Amino acid sequence: METLNRATVRFKTNIKCGGCIAAVTPFLNAIEQLDGWNVDTANPDKILTVQTTDTGVGDEVRKAVERAGYKAEPMP
Numbered sequence: 001m002e003t004l005n006r007a008t009v010r011f012k013t014n015i016k017c018g019g020c021i022a023a024v025t026p027f028l029n030a031i032e033q034l035d036g037w038n039v040d041t042a043n044p045d046k047i048l049t050v051q052t053t054d055t056g057v058g059d060e061v062r063k064a065v066e067r068a069g070y071k072a073e074p075m076p
Contacts, residue, residue, distance in 0.1 A: 006035065007055045011048040011072040013065060015039045020070065027064035033057045048072055 015021060021039050028037050033054040040047045050061055058074050065072035 005053065007052055009050050009052060009055065009058055009061070010075040011050075011058075011061065011065070012045040012075055013039065013048045013070055013072045015046050015048065015065070015070050016041060024065055024068040024070060027068045028061065031057065031060055031064060034061070045075075047075070 015024060018041075021041070024039075028034060028050075033052050034057065035051040035053065037048065037050040040049070048061075048065070050057070062072045062074065
């Protein structure tokens, strides 16, 4: 049985509230490689954290957030 390596990828966003989260939800949920995600709206940088087994998914996440009308910048 193969063990998948899970990775956490973070993005600085301008997702500010529950309504904003609702707007990006269908776009992020459509990305098959994501095991889960959340936005910390209490953090000044509005951090989007995604759990994935594919660390190359960052560009796809950024584009999905932009399609919803928001910005996402990968964090180191």
